[in-house]
Amino acid sequence: GNSVTQMEGPVTLSEEAFLTINCTYTATGYPSLFWYVQYPGEGLQLLLKATKADDKGSNKGFEATYRKETTSFHLEKGSVQVSDSAVYFCALRGNTDKLIFGTGTRLQVFP
């Protein structure tokens, strides 16, 4: 079945450092891929998405490219801020209504 695997956290960075959070997936067909962010005490918010191979989703300085050949959708940001501290979830949606989430990666950014 469909599944998502993302790197375990926490990821700890200094402000302005480069961020990568790895995400790989297993799916049949042509899923859409998503990154969600959860700030403390809040619900999950859609950060970005990509709906077909080689698409790049971007938002708030974050980017991820849908790589079908490596079945990956890694999240990157060139310069993180303290305000980016949150839990990030990779997810995929195939040909059903269900969104399959990874386990989440906690990012901690220190000044």
Add this chain to the structure above:
Amino acid sequence: DAGVIQSPRHEVTEMGQEVTLRCKPISGHNSLFWYRQTMMRGLELLIYFNNNVPIDDSGMPEDRFSAKMPNASFSTLKIQPSEPRDSAVYFCASSSGGVVSGYTFGSGTRLTVV
């Protein structure tokens, strides 16, 4: 658009009491999902509805949990009787359907059963 609205934001109840969580999805969204989030288990899908019909309730932990969606603008998740291990944050999410659509989540209900 007010987004997905959940109530209450916080609920503290005694073991054995009935708890009802409420959700109003985004107008026009035809799918609704109930999730539970805990430190130990992470994010778990409990049940989801499509066009007000329950499609998959395989994540409902036991018979003490029940969910209804009487119309397109309202859903409830009920726990009766509640137990301390039910303490968690419960999220509702809605979607317009289709592979390219993501979910919009509510702010959650933090349930504490003492």
